[in-house]
Amino acid sequence: MTKQVKQIDRVIIRFAGDSGDGMQLTGDRFTQETASFGNDLSTLPNFPAEIRAPAGTLPGVSSFQVHFADHDILTPGDSPDVLVAMNPAALRANLADIKNGATIIVDSHDFTSRNLKRAGYGENPLESGSLAEYAVHAFDLTGMTVEAVKHFGLSRKDAGRAKNMFALGMLSWMYGRPTEPTTDFLERRFAKVPDIRDANVTAFRAGWNFGETTESFVVQYEVKPATMAAGTYRNITGNLALAYGLVAGSVQSGLPLFLGSYPITPASDVLHELSKHKRFGVTTFQAEDEIAGVGAALGAAFGGALGVTTTSGPGIALKSETIGLGVMMELPLLVVDVQRGGPSTGLPTKTEQADLMQAMFGRNSEAPLPIIAPQSPADCFEVAVEAARIAVKYRTPVMLLSDGYLANGSEPWQIPDVSAMPRIDPAFATEPNHTDDKGAADFWPYLRDEDTLARPWAVPGTAGLEHRIGGLEKADGHGNISYDPTNHDFMVRTRAAKVERISTDIAPLEVDDPSGSARVLVLGWGSTYGPIGAACRQVRNQGVAVAQAHLRHLNPFPRNLGEVLKAYDAVLVPEMNLGQLSLLLRARFLVDVVGYNRVRGLPLRAAELADAITDLVEATTGSQDETSMPSADKETVR
Amino acid sequence: MTQTELPFPGLPNGLSGVPTADAPQNRKEFASDQEVRWCPGCGDYAVLAAVQGFLPDLGLKRENIVFVSGIGCAARFPYYLDTYGMHSIHGRAPAIATGLATTRGDLSVWVVTGDGDALSIGGNHLIHALRRNVNMTILLFNNRIYGLTKGQYSPTSELGKVTKSTPMGSLDNPFNPISLALGAEGTFIARTIDSDRKHLTSVLSAAAAHRGTSLVEIYQNCPIFNDGAFDAVKDPETKQDAIIPLVHGEPIRFGAPDEGGRGSRGVLRDPGTGELRIVDVAADGSTDGVPADALLVHDAHADDPATAFALSRLTNAGHLNQAPIGIFRQVEQSTYDDLARDQIATARGEADDVGNALSGLLHGGDTWTVV
């Protein structure tokens, strides 16, 4: 039959199934097809903390959401247009998120009374009429897969495993995705097991053909490629971009990278990735714990390496004392916190941005350090390079705050031209910098650069510069132990001034206000960039003016931040915490910003946020004569 | 012992790869200008003097020597040596030194730690450093007390120790640092005494020459908070009965000397159970006691650490009046840092342009081009 082709500008699809059903792979493949087709896209994997929760149960459901469009998009989307559910649990776990009228494609094979019960269904939703508001397509995907691959002589179980590829083929047909990337991938991935390879390729093709021939689908959709700036692109997750950024920081500085790390979700992939790049002189050390990981990185930094440690919030708690030592010794050190839901073990596989205070103040005494946060998965690359630049130039630990969403989410990345990337000069000390009373040349480890306030970095092996550093307070200049009160006060202030001085070396905050007349500013940081941007667009599409700005540097803040805040009647600060940036802004600038806070382990929902922005704009416009500032968010705990 | 007297001739020793000095050096060059601030009579002085005296003999470039310490009285050590140094945080020195030694094969890396630093807060790092066998030398100053925090009991204090924090006596069994290190399969494990300059120096030389993690437990007197803890092994009257000297290849004998000047007691190993017993040695021609040729001959190079472990158990856990002194174990094994550097060298292959390689890395995977 000939099918109608319908143009649409964007679609959100969620693949959901049991942890063992290969939904992450399916989503990933669909994403790669979509990327190579030229759509803009954004993805959100969502998986349970358990590796394999009991099959068919709600806790075992794993999903992968992909949003793609013919224009630039900022988020994986709030609510899927299409849900692919491979079993009853996947349907039940995801139904609440999808809009009325959405398309649901289910594998009916697993809708047996046993599985229905396991998922908590009293009756079969495919028969009970409870899905009447949706366009439901129920097929025996497993059965059709087994049938399609039967001539490979696989066991029924192995044959059934290829059902995810059948589903992928079907969806690929529906949205006119190119098929070669997936067939090539399967041939590479299963090159050593020909029957599995052939079964998967066959199931994929069978799914495509089924889509084309079944009477159930009358339309095929077309989402045209998006216009993107000229360049070479690839789809990239935040953790991969971060690892590449660290390698780039090492190459650009000429400093060998040393990673000291202890596995923890969602940061482990950075350790895995860097372990592959020994040819760049990268050493990865899987330590006995987080304390040893950061300790070894700091030891390597003392020896002139680019010392890096990667972890998540609980690991930062363990590393705090050593980071404080790095602050005291003023050595370059990169500390990466891929934040996850907390406190304690919290929601290990979910996202959150509630470690800002820990990054800022989570050490004993006055121990300031620069904090920097990427705003999207691809942005992790540039932020890692920038963190390396600051650490090396200012001889300081730098905290990089990524999060679970950035880590696993992906988007197209325009690959930078390496030859155009700036170099990072380690500027090691090679000569004495001082003359003693007797006129002899000597080396003072705490004699600072006047511009940056950075101290010299003299590495072992440099003759004549032998010196001792450590956690005890040191005298300004010569760096011997000093308990002098005035010196301590001076050193505490100098360490703070050095970090503050970085504000003269970073770009001022830019505000996006197409109307030029907005009276409300939405200010965010980190991974909320996407939802905030999408929400602002929605609000502006309704004719409401709103300004948006996003902080990359959280310590020090850009030097114009105070001015920017004061230029607006109201400032909304959306965060995936209970108001940590809000607290800093109020304390620092005496501006009573309004918090919008959700701590659900998931990215903010753009539509909800758009409503909050609209409410605040209306309240601000209507409250000109009132003295109190409106609150957009009654849930905010102040 | 100088650099050329290797425990394993022909194999890279602990110092190969570290550049040697162009001219002979003296102890003064290794002393920093900082005033030493330990209590009068503290055993740390003697160790510092021994180290300052022996470092020049290593013949290494001073700038390629690094001392990393934790926290405690002993941990002030790096400030007094004119080498590179880091006085870090409590218990973490082995971890910090691991990063340094792994990235810098051209450095001679030393760790200075105390019994609390190494065995309490830093116990985990210590056993993992030993397990990995990173090329560094750890000096464990064991005074069986917390000195810097003014006299609490430590993980090596004897059971029932009365201190400020244990007025009715401590309740936990002490670690035997040598047994612990052998359990972690350390490749060089020795014990020496602060006041025996000659023995201390010879053990330190052997430790430095060993490639891998060397652990040297130094019995160190703290005259302020635990005075006399090691008197039995120091007092000329008692030490011949208290010290069981371990010398590779020699039968293990101690106690009042016989006519031949050899110890009248010795260590016998039950061949069936492997158990060690202290026995009287029969004088020449006498049948009274165990014949000298039946005594255990110390084999520090034995692959199996079982006998070394049994020897370590001859140390009193309570008040010390008997302890084997010397090198318990010295075996050759690959080191973590050498292997890590080898992997990088292999992955690097022929030196190429890393800028180009980086561009290649970033363009890996599925890419597409927008024109």
Ligand SMILES: Cc1ncc(C[n+]2csc(CCOP(=O)(O)OP(=O)(O)O)c2C)c(N)n1
């Ligand atoms: C994190 C931390 N906890 C506690 C201390 C306090 N502290 C300093 S030294 C020390 C014990 C040192 O004992 P030991 O290692 O035996 O060294 P000694 O002073 O006896 O040489 C303690 C508990 C500290 N500095 N840091």
Ligand code: SF4
């Ligand atoms: S307290 Fe004891 S160990 Fe510490 S310096 Fe004084 S004598 Fe030495």
Ligand SMILES: [Mg+2]
């Ligand atoms: Mg002690």
